[in-house]
Amino acid sequence: MEEKMKTEVERSAMIDTWLEKHRLIYTGATRHPFILSIRDGTIDMTSFKRWLAQDYLFVRSFVPFLSSVLIKAWKESDDNTDMEIILGGMASLSDEISWFKREASKWGVLLTDIIPQKANQDYCRFLESLMSPDVEYTVSITAFWAIEAVYQESFAHCLEDGSKTPPELQETCERWGNTGFGEYCQSLKRIAERKLQKVSDDVLTKAEVLLLRVLEHEVEFWNMSSGGT
Numbered sequence: 001m002e003e004k005m006k007t008e009v010e011r012s013a014m015i016d017t018w019l020e021k022h023r024l025i026y027t028g029a030t031r032h033p034f035i036l037s038i039r040d041g042t043i044d045m046t047s048f049k050r051w052l053a054q055d056y057l058f059v060r061s062f063v064p065f066l067s068s069v070l071i072k073a074w075k076e077s078d079d080n081t082d083m084e085i086i087l088g089g090m091a092s093l094s095d096e097i098s099w100f101k102r103e104a105s106k107w108g109v110l111l112t113d114i115i116p117q118k119a120n121q122d123y124c125r126f127l128e129s130l131m132s133p134d135v136e137y138t139v140s141i142t143a144f145w146a147i148e149a150v151y152q153e154s155f156a157h158c159l160e161d162g163s164k165t166p167p168e169l170q171e172t173c174e175r176w177g178n179t180g181f182g183e184y185c186q187s188l189k190r191i192a193e194r195k196l197q198k199v200s201d202d203v204l205t206k207a208e209v210l211l212l213r214v215l216e217h218e219v220e221f222w223n224m225s226s227g228g229t
């Protein structure tokens with residue numbers, strides 16, 4: 001009994017514990033030079049258009065990943081509000097795809113001719129590996145939260161007082177930086193935290209490892225957008 005309680009105490013706020021432990025990579029993903037250049041208004045529009053085109057492809061792969069999380073929630077969750085939160089996320093992806101199309105045409109980016117770059121391919125392949133039924137719901141929802149949280153934290157930073165985000169990029173930043181999206185990320189985090197309290201140590205380690213993978217992929221995605229590789 002005492003052992004079990006101790007474990008549960010140690011496991012409360014698991015995600016915050018991990019974020020502190022992996023602070024450097026988390027900051028690398030949420031305060032990347034690409035984001036800082038939007039925030040200080042020095043962004044090169046070629047980079048922005050590259051990001052826009054590549055992220056459109058990413059979001060298309062994100063849909064099947066999300067549906068795999070939805071299936072896992074339906075099968076494995078002990079709380080039926082999980083499914084509704086995930087379903088809400090799926091519904092907004094439909095809107096997001098329309099937004100990408102409008103934004104691309106505004107910038108003269110042809111979405112039909114985009115070739116996925118290596119970082120994008122690697123990230124999409126990673127998402128596909130998470131779709132396997134062998135990946136536990138807890139692990140999937142933790143990764144899902146991390147994917148959304150990086151964008152939320154990054155773009156919200158571009159909207160803070162004192163930022164010099166160009167007016168034409170304001171809408172992009174608001175897409176992920178708005179408070180509604182922030183609350184949605186908080187809901188995903190609460191689901192993940194609740195599930196993480198109940199899993200075996202093996203699954204817990206797996207969730208931590210995959211959280212780190214997400215952060216690495218996010219950094220690579222920004223690097224690719226910046227034009228490096």
Ligand SMILES: Cc1ncc(CO)c(N)n1
Nearest residue numbers: 055058059147148151221
């Ligand atoms: C690369 C990437 N990560 C996260 C999100 C958030 O949905 C996105 N659109 N693209």
